[in-house]
Amino acid sequence: MTDVAIVGLGLHPFGRSPTMNGLEQGAAAARAALADAGTDFKAMEFAFGGSQDGGNADSLVNLLGLTGLQFTNIWNGCATGGSSLNAAYSAIKAGQYDVGLVVGFDKHPRGAFNPKPREWGLDEWYGETGLMLTTQFFAMKIQRYMHDHGISRETLVSIAEKAFRNGSITPTAWRQTALSREEIENAPMVSEPLNKYMFCSPAEGGCALVVCRADIASRFTSNPVYLKTAVVRSRNYGSFEVFAPSQAPFVAKSPTVTASQAAFELAGIGPEDVDVAQLQDTEVGAEIMHMAENGFCEHGEQEKWIAEGRTEINGQLPVNTDGGCLANGEPVGASGLRQVYEICLQLRGDAGARQVPSSPKVGYTHVYGAPGISGVNILAT
Amino acid sequence: MTQQLPFHEGLFTWPAEQPELLGSRCEDCGQHAFPAQDSCRSCTGTNMKTVSLGNRGTLWTWTIQSFMPKDPYSTDETPETFVPYGVGYVELECGLRVESRLRENTPESLEIGMPMELEIIPLRTDEGVERVTFGFKRQAAA
Numbered sequence: 174m175t176d177v178a179i180v181g182l183g184l185h186p187f188g189r190s191p192t193m194n195g196l197e198q199g200a201a202a203a204r205a206a207l208a209d210a211g212t213d214f215k216a217m218e219f220a221f222g223g224s225q226d227g228g229n230a231d232s233l234v235n236l237l238g239l240t241g242l243q244f245t246n247i248w249n250g251c252a253t254g255g256s257s258l259n260a261a262y263s264a265i266k267a268g269q270y271d272v273g274l275v276v277g278f279d280k281h282p283r284g285a286f287n288p289k290p291r292e293w294g295l296d297e298w299y300g301e302t303g304l305m306l307t308t309q310f311f312a313m314k315i316q317r318y319m320h321d322h323g324i325s326r327e328t329l330v331s332i333a334e335k336a337f338r339n340g341s342i343t344p345t346a347w348r349q350t351a352l353s354r355e356e357i358e359n360a361p362m363v364s365e366p367l368n369k370y371m372f373c374s375p376a377e378g379g380c381a382l383v384v385c386r387a388d389i390a391s392r393f394t395s396n397p398v399y400l401k402t403a404v405v406r407s408r409n410y411g412s413f414e415v416f417a418p419s420q421a422p423f424v425a426k427s428p429t430v431t432a433s434q435a436a437f438e439l440a441g442i443g444p445e446d447v448d449v450a451q452l453q454d455t456e457v458g459a460e461i462m463h464m465a466e467n468g469f470c471e472h473g474e475q476e477k478w479i480a481e482g483r484t485e486i487n488g489q490l491p492v493n494t495d496g497g498c499l500a501n502g503e504p505v506g507a508s509g510l511r512q513v514y515e516i517c518l519q520l521r522g523d524a525g526a527r528q529v530p531s532s533p534k535v536g537y538t539h540v541y542g543a544p545g546i547s548g549v550n551i552l553a554t
Numbered sequence: 555m556t557q558q559l560p561f562h563e564g565l566f567t568w569p570a571e572q573p574e575l576l577g578s579r580c581e582d583c584g585q586h587a588f589p590a591q592d593s594c595r596s597c598t599g600t601n602m603k604t605v606s607l608g609n610r611g612t613l614w615t616w617t618i619q620s621f622m623p624k625d626p627y628s629t630d631e632t633p634e635t636f637v638p639y640g641v642g643y644v645e646l647e648c649g650l651r652v653e654s655r656l657r658e659n660t661p662e663s664l665e666i667g668m669p670m671e672l673e674i675i676p677l678r679t680d681e682g683v684e685r686v687t688f689g690f691k692r693q694a695a696a
């Protein structure tokens with residue numbers, strides 16, 4: 174079977190674009206990716222795209238051109254980007270198409286998401302009585318994790334500090350101001366133990382990738398990045414998940430663990446081979462837990478890793494070099510693709526002030542979303 | 555006395571002197587679910603029976619909801635009268651961990667492993683009918 178290459182990268186900056194709707198931000202990202210690949214929309218044989226609040230992805234053809242291509246909408250919560258890339262990967266692997274576009278975009282209303290119980294298979298009482306908040310779930314998961322594995326509040330602060338510091342040297346990031354430990358520590362509490370600066374916010378933005386058969390990559394670029402695996406998994410019984418009125422009496426492997434293990438097996442490499450990673454950090458606890466769930470360290474070792482700066486840009490395993498979701502915000506449809514975009518820049522050596530210095534060869538992305546779905550991609554030069 | 559009705563039928567026994575949570579148990583694999591459901595999340599089977607889940611447990615994890623949630627939150631509170639509430643998973647005697655509002659609402663009063671007991675709390679008044687839901691609070695010393 175053919176390998177899959179990423180030959181074009183496009184991003185419409187995350188944050189707020191008051192003069193553009195969601196589709197326009199998706200189209201801007203798509204045009205940037207096509208230009209990066211030195212090609213145009215007419216050359217695209219297929220597209221997979223997704224958005225939560227920004228409109229139907231396939232409406233992008235109104236802006237990009239009515240070329241008659243297969244355009245399939247993907248909606249998979251926070252894992253939408255991961256699922257779109259997975260679909261493109263499968264289409265090329267199967268020999269169905271040679272080259273296509275993956276695109277995600279969003280434009281959310283300000284403030285926290287307000288999910289509707291019925292859309293998640295729950296009855297109204299769950300929302301009416303105040304249990305349907307993702308912030309509560311994330312807080313409760315890290316609370317238990319801190320209890321079980323000895324993670325300190327100082328480590329929570331360190332993750333936020335790193336995110337905003339990395340954001341400050343990322344021109345496309347939403348939050349570009351580094352914050353001091355004191356500023357982070359003194360932020361208003363949202364959901365104990367997580368405060369305002371420890372959560373990411375819904376935002377706007379777009380991201381797109383041009384993907385093709387590896388053996389034709391040189392038509393588009395001299396520095397392709399190869400997509401070694403793209404894996405998506407949903408939860409098993411016993412996985413501790415959001416929007417769950419009850420949880421099993423034991424904690425089973427999360428979808429992050431199952432997706433990660435499958436991805437490493439398919440790629441034939443291990444966590445020790447990864448040079449740079451993007452781990453879903455919708456809040457600081459998530460990044461900490463995902464370090465271990467993706468196999469990069471043992472549970473509890475994060476305390477030492479963070480204290481030693483091992484996930485900093487110049488560390489042994491740089492994590493979220495662009496500031497992650499914390500500094501970029503989370504336009505849900507685009508967020509997972511932003512991770513891939515950043516890793517591709519790092520592997521190409523195009524990451525500017527935040528470039529990982531050791532010429533990274535292998536990159537890793539992990540997205541996680543409600544109600545228990547994970548997508549993992551392994552990329553290499 | 556004001557009539558009290560649950561937000562949703564079938565979550566707990568009501569009216570009752572000592573209310574208990576209601577859930578389902580899979581007759582094939584023994585796993586429980588709350589709320590009761592017709593199919594088993596554990597073994598995919600459909601041999602489910604509605605059972606009492608009791609009214610006691612221990613606190614498995616917790617947080618505090620410190621601001622008033624927006625829609626679909628629907629109580630008599632206003633942003634001015636809102637009182638932060640605890641949220642936690644309480645591990646019941648059958649092992650199932652049920653998500654619940656908690657009466658305790660400060661970090662000092664909440665601790666993983668503390669014994670908890672069920673309480674029924676009014677949250678909203680609809681045309682003279684008080685809507686009640688379930689919550690947990692620290693178990694009174696025996």
Ligand SMILES: [Zn+2]
Binds near residue numbers: 580584
């Ligand atoms: Zn069963």
